[in-house]
Amino acid sequence: MKGAEIEAKILKAEGIEFITLYPDVELINTAAREGIRTIMPRKERVAADIANGVSRVSNGRKIGVCAMQPGAGIQNAYAGVAQAWADSSPILVLPDVTPRRLLRTFPCYNAYDSYRNIAKWADTILFADQIPDMLRRAFTVLRSGRPGPVVLEVPEDVARENLDDFQVRYQPVKGWKSAADARDVEVAVRALRAAKTPIIYAGQGVLYAEAWDELTELSELLQIPVLTTMTGKSAFPENHPLALGVAAHVCTPAAKHFLAKADLVFAVGAGLSRHWMQAPIPSGKTILQLTNCEYDIGKGYPVDHAVLGDAKLVLRQMIDAVHEGPRTGVKEALVEEVAGKKREWLDEWTPLLTSGEVPINPLRVIWDLMQTVDRENTIVTAESGKPRDHGSTTYEVVTPRGYLGFGHTTTLGFTLGCAMGAKLAKPEKLVVNIMGDGAFGMVGMDVETAVREKIPILTIILNNATLSTIGGFPDAHKLYAMGAMSGNYAGVAEALGAYGQRVEKPDEVIPAIKRAVKSVHSGRSALIECITKLETKVSR
Known part of the structure; x- marks a missing residue:
């Protein structure tokens, strides 16, 4: 039995239903043969973000697992694992790395030294017969105490190492918790x-x-x-x-x-x-x-x-x-x-929440979303920057994990992968990610992942044709249009196989949401591109 086969059998025993990975990884075929669904995003960072969404929305009852190839693969995943670390999300990262003889030698990438600062536990599996013990420790760490990512390097020769007559004896880990003194x-x-x-x-x-x-x-x-x-x-x-x-x-x-x-x-x-x-x-x-x-x-x-x-x-x-x-x-x-303080907030913000401005006020989009969807059966997450600033104080959540807040590090584009992970873990829910045009530029091609992998989610882009941080560099913006962006993102979504629509008037927002939700419920991911103004006012 090869090392990668041992990995797959243990992951199956631990109830892992899917793994996000980008080829070439030794685990791909062995996981598939064990009945574990293999999901390929467009980039490794999104693989980590999907795993994060799985773990987060299920409160760690399901552990998101991602894997990637040596060198560039694990390097590309860094931002996604850093997000999981900063937000205490329990994901398991299983990168293939260079064979043991080349570990820690230039120019081979040293994943352990890079990742141990953004992992609850990081280590290297040096022998195939270590795999059961190392994965047992990994799941114990993932399911006990403060959550956080675990990174276990798997040298390629360990994954390929063949152990004659090896029997996997493994008892799944439940995790431990304690009451107080x-x-x-x-x-x-x-x-x-x-x-x-x-x-x-x-x-x-x-x-x-x-x-x-x-x-x-x-x-x-x-x-x-x-x-x-x-x-x-x-x-x-x-x-x-x-x-x-x-x-x-x-x-x-x-x-x-x-x-x-x-x-x-x-x-x-x-x-x-x-x-x-x-x-x-x-x-x-x-x-x-x-x-x-x-x-x-x-x-x-x-x-x-x-x-x-x-x-x-x-x-x-x-x-x-x-x-x-x-x-x-x-x-x-x-x-x-x-109640008086809530009325005070509504009195101040209702003119923006119901604004008839053109371009559309982004707060109107979030407000209309909240009035349209069944919040008991919807999961929303809002992207770094103004979508998160506005969404966290505007969207009234009524059920646990009905909103996935994040932000101890602010990786633009996180919400797209997170939404896919949430949908995988909770397929019965409508999952919505709200993002700006800057964030879409980071990960937009992974709309195709949602389409190809049949993970129907709703993406709402608040397209103000700029970065919300332009106030910090006015001279560069004036002289060289620093921060300005353009694009037809609904058209991009359509080209990638999703249902796409562009909304330019505020009274079109609710009908567009209803059409998009209908598409999602039919199994086809949808993207609404709302042409918005740059709204810098936030609730403080």
């Missing part, structure tokens, strides 16, 4: 009860723990309003009376107001990094942090109380402890205060 739970609940104006600061750890029901229950029991991070968006239903929306580098008025007012911030499943994408926590707050990663504690802010454990298990412990004490009734004044 009872004393820490007691201290945390006491602190929440003692606080006068607490808020919950929910991160994507809530989503990976699938702890959204527990989060809602605790919020309602103690009448504590909830904001989410960018990656945590959808951990709490944004139509809930205690929902504050997103607090990141963009922010809803409700989140901003209550974060400033809070005397205690309870971070649940959030690392509390000091990062430009995160909303800073003002000084003078008591900070309580629940995380499954000890490296998070005190990383960005001094923490007054910490609880280490899985968000779902720990929140259940806290709920049980709350039930042992006095009950908190509905705080009508608090609910009205939250």
